[in-house]
Amino acid sequence: MAQSLLASSSMALRLRLPAAPSSFLPALAPRNGKNLKWTASKPLRGFRMRAILSEFPSERRYPKVGAESTGPVPAGELLGVVEAAAKSGAEVVMEAVNKPRNINYKGITDLVTDTDKLSESVILEVVRKNFKDHLILGEEGGLIGDSLSDYLWCIDPLDGTTNFAHGYPSFAVSVGVLFRGKPAAASVVEFVGGAMCWNTRTFSASTGGGTFCNGQKIHVSQTDQLERSLLVTGFGYEHDDAWTTNINLFKEFTDISRGVRRLGAAAVDMSHVALGIVEAYWEYRLKPWDMAAGVLIVEEAGGVVTRMDGGLFTVFDRSVLVSNGVVHEKLLERIAPATEDLKTRGIDFSLWFKPQNYATDF
Numbered sequence: 001m002a003q004s005l006l007a008s009s010s011m012a013l014r015l016r017l018p019a020a021p022s023s024f025l026p027a028l029a030p031r032n033g034k035n036l037k038w039t040a041s042k043p044l045r046g047f048r049m050r051a052i053l054s055e056f057p058s059e060r061r062y063p064k065v066g067a068e069s070t071g072p073v074p075a076g077e078l079l080g081v082v083e084a085a086a087k088s089g090a091e092v093v094m095e096a097v098n099k100p101r102n103i104n105y106k107g108i109t110d111l112v113t114d115t116d117k118l119s120e121s122v123i124l125e126v127v128r129k130n131f132k133d134h135l136i137l138g139e140e141g142g143l144i145g146d147s148l149s150d151y152l153w154c155i156d157p158l159d160g161t162t163n164f165a166h167g168y169p170s171f172a173v174s175v176g177v178l179f180r181g182k183p184a185a186a187s188v189v190e191f192v193g194g195a196m197c198w199n200t201r202t203f204s205a206s207t208g209g210g211t212f213c214n215g216q217k218i219h220v221s222q223t224d225q226l227e228r229s230l231l232v233t234g235f236g237y238e239h240d241d242a243w244t245t246n247i248n249l250f251k252e253f254t255d256i257s258r259g260v261r262r263l264g265a266a267a268v269d270m271s272h273v274a275l276g277i278v279e280a281y282w283e284y285r286l287k288p289w290d291m292a293a294g295v296l297i298v299e300e301a302g303g304v305v306t307r308m309d310g311g312l313f314t315v316f317d318r319s320v321l322v323s324n325g326v327v328h329e330k331l332l333e334r335i336a337p338a339t340e341d342l343k344t345r346g347i348d349f350s351l352w353f354k355p356q357n358y359a360t361d362f
Contacts, residue, residue, distance in 0.1 A: 062304045062328070065313050066207040066296050067182035067361075071150055073131075079185045079206040082175050085126040089119040089157050089173040090189035090200060093164070097191065097198050113165060116140055119157035119173060127153055134177075135358060139289045147357040152178040154292035154315065159188075160265030167195045174267035176292030181314060181360025183207065186293035188267045203271045203297050211274050211301035220303040220324035221276040226253070229279035229327055231260045232269045234286075242284045242347055245338050249282075252334055270294030273322050274301035280323035280331055282308055287352065288315040298322040306332075309339040309349070314362055316351040 070078045096115040104113070120140045127136060128145075135145040138155040153175070158164055160171030169192060176186040188203045203218075205211040211218050223229050231253050235243055254260045261278070263269055267290065269281040274297045292315045295305045306312070308319035310332050319339065323331060343349055354360070 062306060062325070063312050064299065065182065065305045066299050067179040067184040068207070069179070070184045070207060071179045073151070075185065075206045075209055078177060079187075079204060079209070081126065081130045082177055082185045083187045083202070083204055085123045085155075086173050086175040086187035086189050086202070088126050089123045089155075089175070090191075090202075092119040092122055093158060093171075093173060093191065094198065094200070097164070097167070098196065113158070113161060115164065116158040116161055120155060123155050123157055123173075123175060127155075135355060137288060137355070139287070143355055147355050148359075150180050150359065151184075152181070152355065152358060154178065154289045156267060156289040156293075159267045159290065160263075163264050164191075169194055170263050170265050170268040172265055172268045172271075174289065174293045176289075176294075176296060176315075178292060178315065179207075181316075181354075181358070181362055183292055183296035183299075183315065186296040188271050188293050188297060190268050190271060203274060205274075205297045205300040207296065207300070209300065211297050213271075213275060218275050218301050220273060220298070220301050221279055222326065223279050223324065224326040226257050226327055226330050229257045230277070231257050231331075232272065232278050232281040233260055233262060234264065234266055234269065234281075234283035235262065236283075236285045238285070240347075241345055242342055245342055246282075246284060249335060249338055253331075266290040267294045270298050270322050273303055273324065274298045276301075276324070279327050280321065282319070282321040282331070282335060284308065284319045285352075286318075286320060291315050291320055295320065295322060304328045307339075307349075308335050309343075310336045312362070314351070314360075316354045318349050318352050 093115055117140050120138050124136060133146045133149055134151040134153060135147055135149045136153040137143050140157060156174040158171060159174045163169060164171045170190060172188050172190040174188045177184055185206045189200050191198055191200055193199045201214050203211065203213050233246060233250055235246060250260050266283060266286055271294060272278045273281050299305055303322055304325040305322045307317050308321050313320060321331060321335060
């Protein structure tokens, strides 16, 4: 197994970027009055935007999606339990990875295995042993615990089950914990290699503490051109308008970038952005357990997280775009209008789910 990560109190570097159009990013504001000028260019599905730098360009930071603190539980203690929980789940997966699978179906193509369920059960055991009053949302077991708790654990015991079932990388165990609705600590154990040569690497992050991979601090890439970027996306099981829109985005970005990959595990995709080996990842209709760990891992590595319309992101949203920050607005030039078009066609982008009585800071 990959070694456990050490918590760090050092602050992750934050990228500061030029302001984006308020129509795309309504929650964002420039730091001063010297904003970017925005002019329309050749329309793409209605319209596109391009930035013209003013003589004195402004600087601003995208709103932070992570929690301001880990609350009454110290960061080191919270992260230690997150890491232990993810490691316990990963041990279950590693034990099963080269053995025959017992596969069931939640939908026509949506798989679940005995390994998913067993991994979740051992993760729950670790969490409940340490924090009996915390609320927990697991992909397989649903919501359990005290809804009045400030903490909500989001557990994906086996992200990328289809890949696991075929013995195809990539897949992972993902554990993230929210404090008052915002990610506070996270760990993703990614399975790397392949049949008969599996290994793992572990990503961990705590709010304000940076992101680490196998004990080494990591940072997003500094690539600032889409033409030199490698991108990642994902597709859900429902083949509707949102799926078709993303197929078109896949085509568009394949044409102008170094390529677009579809790997099949959101937590892994976001961890790869944090590691700096890809520049961005986006997807519609993920669930909180898909995103809670990954978005914090990206942000604490210096990256940026928004919705696909450019708005302020929460883990209960139905879309996510993460990037190294410097290509974020270039991506939004195509992704935001396409997402707005889906809204006009009646696609629901309201909060997917938020536990009743669970208090949040947004």
